[in-house]
Amino acid sequence: MAITFPSEAFFSALAAAMAEAHERFRALGFFDVTIGIRVLPGRAAGGTDGERLFVLAFEVFECTRTQEVPSFAPHHVDFVLEGDVDAWREMIENIRGNGGADVAHSINTLTHFGEKLTLRYDDPDGHDKLYRFAESVQQFFDLAATLDGVTYESAPRRTAPAA
Secondary structure (H helix, E strand, O other): OOOEEEHHHHHHHHHHHHOOHHHHHOOOOOOOOOEEEEOOOOOOOOOOOOOEEEEEEEEEEEEEEEEEEEOOOOOOOOOOEEHHHHHHHHHHHHHHOOOOOHHHHOOOOOOOOOOEEEEEOOOHHHHHHHOOOOHHHHHHHHHHHOOEEEOOOOOOOOOOOOO
């Protein structure tokens, strides 16, 4: 069954895969963070309208929440990973093709240079949490390699402005 990115169903499928890979995450240690995901329209769509926002919460060794939201304002997110749908697609397809992200497509590389994905945070602790839990965050996204058929929405839906 195909799963479309970006969607709550996509992140829920990763959360289910994480539950199945419990020992893989247990070996990495406790993972307590709430992440905001901002997917901007692709280059072909143009403009900045139509972003999609998701909140992912992790506690101990599991993803406890995957929710699409109209704004991050009422939610406490430690940091936001932001990029256009084309950058996310490139990363996910790299993961699916290789069984995991190669060095050029890892969250660390993509956010470090800020060319494809941008790391946003209000508190320095949020910045620290990405790097403290970087391996767990990467392993979560690497689970996309286990999903059967991923399709991509080329123009994200219009949502309320984010905080």
